[in-house]
Amino acid sequence: MGSLFVELARQAPANARREVEAYTREVPEFASLVTGTRARAQALEYAVWFRRRTIDLAPANGLLTDGDLDHIASMGEMRAGAGMSLASRQQVLRVHTELMLREIDEATRARSDGSLDELMSVMGWFAPQGERGIDAYCRGFVTALRRRMPYVAQVALLTKALLAEDPVAKELARVAGVRLADAYDVTVVRVPDRPGDDRDLDGEVEGLARAHRVPLWWRPASAGRGGELIALTGPDDDVAVLVRDFAEALGHPCAAGTAGGPVLTDALDRARHIGRAAPLHRAPARLRPHTLADVFVELAVADAPFTDAWLREVARSLAPGPDLLLTLDAYYHCDMNRALTASALNVHPRTLDYRLRRVRELTGLDPASTRGVRVLSTVVTRGLSGAWS
Template sequence: MAARLRAGAPRLTREVLERLPAELPAYAALPAEELAGDIAEIVQHTVRLFADVVEGRPGAGDPDLAPQCASAAQRAEEGVPLDAILTAYQIGIEMCWREMTDQARPEELADVLALFADLLGIQRAIVAGVASAYLEARRLLDGPEQSGRHALFAALLAGEPADTVAGRTGVRPAAHYLVLTLVLAAHPDEARLGPCAAIAARRKLRRIRQALDGFTGRSALTALDPGGGTALLPMDAAPDWSDVRALIARAADAADTAITASAALAEPTGIPDAVDRNTEVLRLIRDTGRGPGLYLLTDVLLDYQLSRPSAALAGLAGLLAPLEGRPELLLTLETYLAHGRDRRATSGALHLHPNTVDYRIRRLTGLIGLSPNRAEDLHRLNAALVARRTLRPRPPG
């Protein structure tokens, strides 16, 4: 019977995954990726665990049920009801029972009863472990510890001194924090109608938080929604920025979504300024059309400095005034400079013939009197583009 269960585990898993959404609305609302991934792994693990018990091996102890308990905690974060989770296990256990006994003969009654005793034992262990893990996860999500973390996060964002924060929250802040400001792209499942979108968003955020927590081994303080937010990672010393870039890449892979982030290291009282700078860096990244990844202030030093309020901004932006009403020339200039003045790369990006790029460059040079192909004009053109983006009206938010 144990060998039969192990051999049939992939088929049994498929059959269980067909029944769960059909019979339980909470599972019908889950993203397809989650059913085919996390849930399928738990089903197979449980089938094989039952095979171990049938074979007489020690099983259904705390270490054996760790995946089921971790899964229950994740479902608690996603808002899946506990009764739906326990019913899902009942469905799986029932199907395992049918798999083992559908060919039993009358003279095998004693063996069938022994199997039934094993089934009741593993069912009891699963129900106890899963319910306990689920309720503990809900307690942490709703309890005073989480409230204390929110209070600490709010105090740090307000720039309160460390002694004040410790006195008010009961928690001594770290000496430094890695301040991360994140912009998160939507996961494809977030576009689906109904509860699936909210579950997909919570799953995305959970995976990102897990990646952030693993960076230092200490829990990150986060305020994230599906579009992004802020994370504070306690640090004892300055990080290696290549490690931080790798962290953002891992978080993006885990959440299966694009992440654009800005980072800075700050003492507790410097966190508000660090968040403001990060936000400005991300604005500059967005305005210049750069892709996802981690960006530091050093990556946009010229743009940052030129975008500060100054009497020179209007004059710099005015250098491009003759191109107003000629958006194709402005786009060509920006693309040409972004591709290192490579006419073929520019033509590929704009889907134009290289000769058309040359013509447009000559045309805009004649209109503004500055050429991107003259070294003495290059800095002024870059500065003019930054000034123009800075003064251009932005949509709310």
């Protein structure tokens, strides 16, 4: 055994103690798990074992055996079973990787007679075998989560892991029976407060997740009965059907925004903004996921208070009615086709003509003119989004 590995072997017990102390100091959930003498001794024993296996295998570039991987998985399973969260698991893995690299560097400096070949050997072993070890740890961790979590919580955890680009998503997807896509769009369904509805929506979201097999996460609002449904959909998923199915199960007005991009957290932020600008609808048939192209005017108006105030005055001028805002909504939704609009509103075409004339009288804008479409369609979307409520 070369001098570098001799030094690593000599320092293994001390390095293992330093690792357990670092976990205890930096990861509060870990600290709560090792309050007992037995639990702390077990964590220390595992830390020493992993270092000794590194020293055994790295010189000849040996692979972690199935038994080794099962032992690593059992540690992940035990910690998850004791209540450790995904965030704490990620912290533990980060600290472990940083300390192992530091230990190799310290051993190299302590043994100046060590060859470059030894350093390259241990580093070449650590990267691929470390990845296999992390996969095994995640496998055990997720196994425990599956036992103590309902399906809807497992799918929510998968969604959070994908948004955070956490490698545990692969194991979570396997357990939840969700096939991961190469790329995702993020859709946010905005649900305002639901007066008189005390459901927590877990049942509806679980049914949706099982039917569509996509990552979903229902986030209740901090106050009230509203919240947002976050869905990650791939190229083969029909997001419009998913949104309509949720709206039908919900039975309350909601709006949806969708966005894509290589960074899912950025896409989530854009989808939220789009969803806030999109109109609220109760009828599932009217609800669809809006894109930036659908509401870019409304998004710009929301950031220009003086413009928004002027549009709100136009909306107030429509108040004498009858039902002029909803009439214009149907009119533009039907691409200004009179027959389709009248049918959608369940009124006679002459009644529709009367209402459109009232719009002209009250606002001075012809709903079918270029200027009328630009102004009134924005008024409709802003009004129905709830921005002025």
